[in-house]
Amino acid sequence: MSLFRFYSPPAIRKRGLRSAILAGLGRGAHSWLALLVMKGLNAALTAVSNFVLAYVLIRTVGLESYAFIAGLLAVAALVVQCDLGIAVLTFSELRSHYLSEAQKRKANQDDNDLVLAIVTIYSAIAAIAVATLGVAFFAGIVPVAHHSIAYFLIFAGAVCPLPHMPLRMAINARDGFVWTESVELARRVAILAVTIAMLFGLSLVAYSTLSLLIWVTSIAALVWLARPHGFALQSGVFLEGLLFLRRKFREARAAVVLSSAKFVISIFPYYLLSATGDGLAIVAFDMFYKVSRFAMMTYLIGAETVLPHQTRALHNKNAFGLGRATAAGFLLGLLPMTLGIVAVSMFGERIFGTILNHSGIVSPTMRTALCAMLVFMLIQTTCAFVLVGAGKFEALARRASITLAGMALISALMLLFHWSIDTFIVAYVCVYGAGALLYAECLYSLSRSLWLKSSQAFKMGTVQKI
Incomplete structure (x- = not known):
């Protein structure tokens, strides 16, 4: 075999090297x-x-x-x-x-x-x-x-x-x-x-x-x-x-409702606060928004990394594989979440003061609400990716619509009772958190159903591994 390799034509050796490279790239x-x-x-x-x-x-x-x-x-x-x-x-x-x-x-x-x-x-x-x-x-x-x-x-x-x-x-x-x-x-x-x-x-x-x-x-x-x-x-x-x-109009309609609701939930405070004419409130929310969006981006690293494994587990009705992949994605998000909470709670006043060149715009109450927001966003991101992979668009659209209705309610209350920016942000985070828990409840229902199917398949000897 070694002599054959030594005296093999260059074209054969080249094809072998190319195949090895392609195989490595494939892995x-x-x-x-x-x-x-x-x-x-x-x-x-x-x-x-x-x-x-x-x-x-x-x-x-x-x-x-x-x-x-x-x-x-x-x-x-x-x-x-x-x-x-x-x-x-x-x-x-x-x-x-x-x-x-x-x-x-x-x-x-x-x-x-x-x-x-x-x-x-x-x-x-x-x-x-x-x-x-x-x-x-x-x-x-x-x-x-x-x-x-x-x-x-x-x-x-x-x-x-x-x-x-x-x-x-x-x-x-x-x-x-x-x-x-x-x-x-x-x-x-x-x-x-x-x-x-x-x-x-x-x-x-x-x-x-x-x-x-x-x-x-x-x-x-x-x-x-x-x-x-x-x-x-x-x-x-x-x-x-x-x-x-x-x-696929029914599912497409649900996807449209879900995407639109999420988009409005994330940006509507800009327009609401602009209507009040409070420039400092807009600046404060801008900092809140930028930090939370950056946190979301870091959470997506873990969520999108485990998505291929989650979809395979869902297809194979492998409840254990789905739970393992989802837990891995959640754990990957815990690190940036923890670092973000520490930075905001302990150094937030100095960080925001340096960025804005003014102190006190982002109050301690808002910083505390931001820390809670980081937790709720990790929960929602983790759950949403699994549920989207499972095609649960209608269930997600209903929950996003409920959250959006809650946001409309607190907006009306803010304008009616002249809430401060701190009160509004606390209410905003509470409504968002309730929506995140609704996502978690939906994931729990999916997991429970999958575990039951998995148990039945295991008894019949048809469980597949990821």
Whole structure:
């Protein structure tokens, strides 16, 4: 055997080396540790990039232009919100098909049609939004004295996540989590490098052009990755995908309600507090929001890392495997939650005072409420990912709607009785916490049902391991 290896032709040795490399890459692509590392790096880069972008833009184009860009990004966020949870529903559907079909290499035609339809619709929405902004600039409806081309390109890049999302979901549904995170990592590193380059003379137009090009390249990379993961997007039938969505209207409606409710719950205090005219209250809530959003991003590292194992356990009706994976995700979230609580409770006054250049805006009561919020967010994030993987959109939509109704009630009470910002935040956290417990109750019901099915399957000798 050794002589054969020694005298084997170079082509055979080359093919053997390539096969070994591909096999190694394949094992890495299914490694939970690789996924955890990738998600951790992406979360860290996201946090760094947000602060670096603000730092750089303020120093290169000024505070006024930065404020305009922030407004554009807020509008782009509303455009991206047009997804309304359809991408998550698509993931649940495609993941179920993938696991049910014994992990066939090629996706069926219905799945191809569905992905093509959603990507086409979202690309059209993004293009219409960009064209509308261009017309508004050209007609003077949105007056811009300087940087109009740069603003236009920045907005175009900011709506790229819309067609980007369903592509990621489709590839992830077929165990491509590590590959999509790799694309995300490359994109974030490239955009961070371009952002920093502005400090060394790169113009705003060049920055916006390169950022848009990076986004387009990222989408192209996902389209390329879709083929080895079973999708031939160019051969899909658009109308067939629309018909499928129509057949799934009930679940799609629940996904829309869930996504919309979660979005409103997270941002409505900005608009409510703006109506009161209390500028300090808005600044205080902005700090509350930013810390809680950053916490959510760190919780997603653990939740998304164990998601492939949870969906496999759900498919195999393996209650023990589901519990083990969910517990692992929760434990991964405990570390950032604990660090966040310690930082806010012990050093919050100094941290917020330094950021805002004023002390006392974020009161001790609000900091205590923020600590409770970090706990409730971990509970809700952990439960929500399992339930979405199980396709429990209607159950989640009902609970999110109940939480939203509670938020509407405390908003009315605030306006009626002129609550202080501290009282409102405490009420906000209490309602959010009640919603998180409703999610936990739903997960408990699912787990209990799965344990009963698992016990019956075990007696029949049909339990499968993850």
